[in-house]
Amino acid sequence: MPNKSNDKAAGEFIEFIEDVARQLTPLGVPAVAARLYGYLLLAPEPVSLDAIAADLQVARSTAFVAARLLEQYMLARRIGQRGTKRVLYEASDNYEAMLVVQNRLLENLAEVFDRGSGVAAAPARERLVEVAEFYRVTRRAMDEALEAWRAARR
Structure with missing residues (x-):
């Protein structure tokens, strides 16, 4: 202090x-x-x-x-x-580490929701498919942001 x-x-x-x-x-x-x-x-x-x-x-x-x-x-x-x-x-100066872990979580949740969509009734199935896709889009955007961050630091 x-x-x-x-x-x-x-x-x-x-x-x-x-x-x-x-x-x-x-x-x-x-x-x-x-x-x-x-x-x-x-x-x-x-x-x-x-x-x-x-x-x-x-x-x-x-x-x-x-x-x-x-x-x-x-x-x-x-x-x-x-x-x-x-x-x-x-x-920590490893700013990206937490986001890498969150990306894994997003992908894992998307896979769980995909499995759930196979057993859910129509309204729930549509919701699970949509949220799984949202998580995948978010994960891909975070992957791109992390890659841009790494490239800028080189």
Whole structure:
């Protein structure tokens, strides 16, 4: 967190963290994990759970659970400290990883809906076929966007 003596910077830091949380919590991300993501995005270097807990004013165990969840979402990375059990966390710079996982989910759901359309009555069958196609179109668009992102970074 910025130097606590600079109230304006500290306030802007906190405001950013809360803004990130306001965007992510409606999507189902727990508030502490959403706040931690905002915090990690601003952190100039990897941070310990103790620092996270102190700066976000949460229990260390709460910070740990939030950090592990962000790892699962591929939004954070854990860095082990050689010769110690201590770990540090930083925001992931693999921006596309979460979308790659979501694309797999979209394709898997489309396949499930295709199977369901084979056993459903007419109105439900049409709905399942349509949502399966929507998910496939979305997946293809995301694949194209990811490829454009990769090409731009080369």
